[in-house]
Amino acid sequence: MNEDTQTNRPERPSDTSEESTEENGSAESPETPSEGSARAKVLENQKRVSLAHSRLRRLFDDGTMEEIGAEVTHRVNDYGLEDKKIPGDGVVTAMGEVDGRPVYAFAQDRTVLGGSLGEAHAKKITRLQDLAINAGAPFVAINDSGGARIQEGVDALGGYGEIFRRNVQASGVIPQISAILGPCAGGAVYSPALTDFVGMVDGSSFMFLTGPRVVKTVTFEDVSVEELGGAVTHGQKTGVSHFVWEDDNEAIDHIRQLLTYLPSNNHESPPVVDNGDDPERMNPEFHEVVPTDTSEPYDVRGVIDLLADEDSFMEVHKEWAQNIVVGLGRIGGQSVGFVANQPDEQAGVLDIDASRKGARFIRTCNGFNIPIISLVDVPGFLPGKHQEHGGAIDHGAKLLYAYCEATVPKLSVILRKAYGGAYIVMSSKHVGGDINLAWPSAEIAVMGAKGAVEILNRREIAAADDPDAKKQELIDEYEGKFLNPNHAARRGYLDAVIEPHETRRKIHRYLQSVMNKREFMPPKRNGNIPT
Numbered sequence: 001m002n003e004d005t006q007t008n009r010p011e012r013p014s015d016t017s018e019e020s021t022e023e024n025g026s027a028e029s030p031e032t033p034s035e036g037s038a039r040a041k042v043l044e045n046q047k048r049v050s051l052a053h054s055r056l057r058r059l060f061d062d063g064t065m066e067e068i069g070a071e072v073t074h075r076v077n078d079y080g081l082e083d084k085k086i087p088g089d090g091v092v093t094a095m096g097e098v099d100g101r102p103v104y105a106f107a108q109d110r111t112v113l114g115g116s117l118g119e120a121h122a123k124k125i126t127r128l129q130d131l132a133i134n135a136g137a138p139f140v141a142i143n144d145s146g147g148a149r150i151q152e153g154v155d156a157l158g159g160y161g162e163i164f165r166r167n168v169q170a171s172g173v174i175p176q177i178s179a180i181l182g183p184c185a186g187g188a189v190y191s192p193a194l195t196d197f198v199g200m201v202d203g204s205s206f207m208f209l210t211g212p213r214v215v216k217t218v219t220f221e222d223v224s225v226e227e228l229g230g231a232v233t234h235g236q237k238t239g240v241s242h243f244v245w246e247d248d249n250e251a252i253d254h255i256r257q258l259l260t261y262l263p264s265n266n267h268e269s270p271p272v273v274d275n276g277d278d279p280e281r282m283n284p285e286f287h288e289v290v291p292t293d294t295s296e297p298y299d300v301r302g303v304i305d306l307l308a309d310e311d312s313f314m315e316v317h318k319e320w321a322q323n324i325v326v327g328l329g330r331i332g333g334q335s336v337g338f339v340a341n342q343p344d345e346q347a348g349v350l351d352i353d354a355s356r357k358g359a360r361f362i363r364t365c366n367g368f369n370i371p372i373i374s375l376v377d378v379p380g381f382l383p384g385k386h387q388e389h390g391g392a393i394d395h396g397a398k399l400l401y402a403y404c405e406a407t408v409p410k411l412s413v414i415l416r417k418a419y420g421g422a423y424i425v426m427s428s429k430h431v432g433g434d435i436n437l438a439w440p441s442a443e444i445a446v447m448g449a450k451g452a453v454e455i456l457n458r459r460e461i462a463a464a465d466d467p468d469a470k471k472q473e474l475i476d477e478y479e480g481k482f483l484n485p486n487h488a489a490r491r492g493y494l495d496a497v498i499e500p501h502e503t504r505r506k507i508h509r510y511l512q513s514v515m516n517k518r519e520f521m522p523p524k525r526n527g528n529i530p531t
């Protein structure tokens with residue numbers, strides 16, 4: 001993510017990493033905060049809020065930002081707060097446009113009362129959330145805060161509750177994106193966690209429920225802020241963060257780009273952004289990217305790059321659960337979500353984290369009318385005590401649930417192997433795949449040939465004059481029967497067997513034909529997705 005090619009603004013405003021003084025003119029002022037005068041204090045405060053302002057100015061299209069609630073202050077006259085009534089109360093709330101569409105956003109300012117959230121600060125945010133939900137417009141949260149304002153007690157805690165409730169109301173209605181551009185501690189972390197996408201800046205942001213000092217007191221563990229809740233931790237280990245950014249500017253530009261893949265709300269379709277890449281383009285390169293030997297690894301991103309419109313693939317959760325690749329892209333200008341097993345990482349096996357990652361992404365796509373394209377090359381679910389005891393049954397079921405529940409168009413291509421439960425789960429016809437395709441080299445079976453004959457023909461092999469020759473003969477027989485797409489195609493479980501080089505064209509054509517499908521689930525209060 002180093003350019004804003006997908007957005008309509010040619011030039012970026014000045015770096016938001018530095019506090020800007022352009023609005024308040026304090027750089028030229030004869031007074032400075034060190035003089036301690038009231039005027040200097042005001043200037044200092046104005047200068048402080050400008051970081052939050054400049055972050056928002058970068059987010060919105062030039063000249064479209066309108067701030068609301070700039071004069072709001074808290075009403076606490078205790079703990080010294082009576083002398084710290086700063087207009088805006090440590091958060092800038094605003095509306096504007098991103099690529100010409102309305103967006104609502106707030107930015108907290110850590111330099112005002114630590115960016116801490118009290119009653120007034122919270123009310124500014126909840127007012128903005130209500131406006132965004134009612135307007136059907138995306139909501140962007142720029143978090144940079146010390147958490148609940150300690151001096152405001154239950155009013156601060158209640159404020160968080162009000163925000164969380166609205167995060168949930170808005171979930172699946174409008175896109176919600178959280179940028180963590182500083183601290184996000186305590187219960188404050190639950191608001192980002194309730195949103196669709198979270199991103200963190202490497203080295204300058206962190207998220208944790210309890211900081212290192214409390215951890216040390218309770219569990220005697222020594223852990224640094226970075227290790228406990230830095231961007232790398234949440235981008236690689238926990239999956240809490242969908243994106244890891246290098247700095248503020250990359251963060252905000254990336255959010256602008258992310259919004260181009262999403263509709264304004266769940267009643268709309270995502271914008272079509274046609275970059276002129278011919279959807280009928282043929283790709284002989286597929287044969288080079290994917291080795292025919294099913295045990296040979298390859299990077300499935302190479303397949304996605306060929307399939308998607310040029311440079312349109314935006315990976316999500318890039319560094320977490322790398323045995324599955326998910327991300328947004330376009331085909332013929334239309335937003336699609338890719339879910340692909342990754343043979344380059346643990347042979348693309350499905351495990352707990354891969355299932356969680358896939359399920360989450362599928363639900364995000366389904367919520368926002370984005371068709372799902374699954375690229376299948378999977379040896380099965382990862383066996384073992386660690387996985388079973390970690391709840392692999394529930395997590396695998398979660399991925400299954402997400403596919404079964406999704407009513408957006410679901411297309412899949414089996415590239416090489418699709419074994420066992422993983423075949424069923426990965427968007428098969430049986431779980432509601434609309435269009436199921438396979439390359440001629442696809443292998444669909446309960447398991448690989450060697451494992452199968454060892455179970456089925458153990459006695460026969462042992463009794464043979466030449467057990468190795470017998471075993472090979474049985475393996476060949478099994479492969480001929482099952483390890484190709486023909487049987488599944490004859491049954492109608494596959495809609496077509498296609499040549500690799502025509503995959504983009506076929507996907508585009510089938511996608512057009514199912515784009516406007518309607519599918520209804522039985523009415524219910526809520527389904528009960530496995531934990």
Ligand code: HXC
Pocket residue numbers: 112113114115116145146147148149150151157160161183185186187188211
């Ligand atoms: C009130 C706060 C504050 C807070 C910081 N400040 N956090 N004021 N409430 N939560 C104030 C500080 O007193 C200080 O004021 C100024 O902000 C800057 O703070 P520093 O500590 O000097 O800044 P820094 O060294 O950059 O450290 C930032 C920090 C640290 C790491 C975020 O302030 C910190 O650990 N804060 C507390 C974080 C935390 O535990 N929050 C959880 C709260 S519980 P002066 O006047 O000296 O400039 C919670 C529960 C919510 O959030 C539950 C919802 C369900």
